[in-house]
Amino acid sequence: MSANSSRGGNWPRIRKLCFLTYGTVCHICNEQIDMSLSATNPRSPLAPSVDHLVPKANGGTDTLSNLRPAHVRCNSMRVNQLNTPPTDTSRNWYPNRIPATDDSEDW
Numbered sequence: 154m155s156a157n158s159s160r161g162g163n164w165p166r167i168r169k170l171c172f173l174t175y176g177t178v179c180h181i182c183n184e185q186i187d188m189s190l191s192a193t194n195p196r197s198p199l200a201p202s203v204d205h206l207v208p209k210a211n212g213g214t215d216t217l218s219n220l221r222p223a224h225v226r227c228n229s230m231r232v233n234q235l236n237t238p239p240t241d242t243s244r245n246w247y248p249n250r251i252p253a254t255d256d257s258e259d260w
């Protein structure tokens with residue numbers, strides 16, 4: 154239905170273009186990314202990945218200008234930083250059970 158469904162086919166190309174455009178140095182830790190891991194060990198923490206400068210959750214897009222090369226490790230560290238609260242009381246972030254309001258609530 155929406156134009157968003159086109160991601161599947163284009164992503165590998167965009168990803169490749171990102172490395173061609175910005176090189177193979179991680180934009181987070183500034184160290185070289187071993188591109189051969191992409192074929193031999195894509196799940197390695199040092200394997201190449203493409204990071205979104207503006208996370209998709211925040212409205213970021215898959216356009217080249219929003220993408221930078223990053224290690225899998227650095228990429229996921231950054232995602233965690235963005236997604237987790239600064240304190241370790243993550244429990245508090247889960248909304249408390251809101252008592253169900255019965256039909257007594259009338260506007």
Ligand SMILES: [Zn+2]
Pocket residue numbers: 179180181182183184223224227
């Ligand atoms: Zn890195």
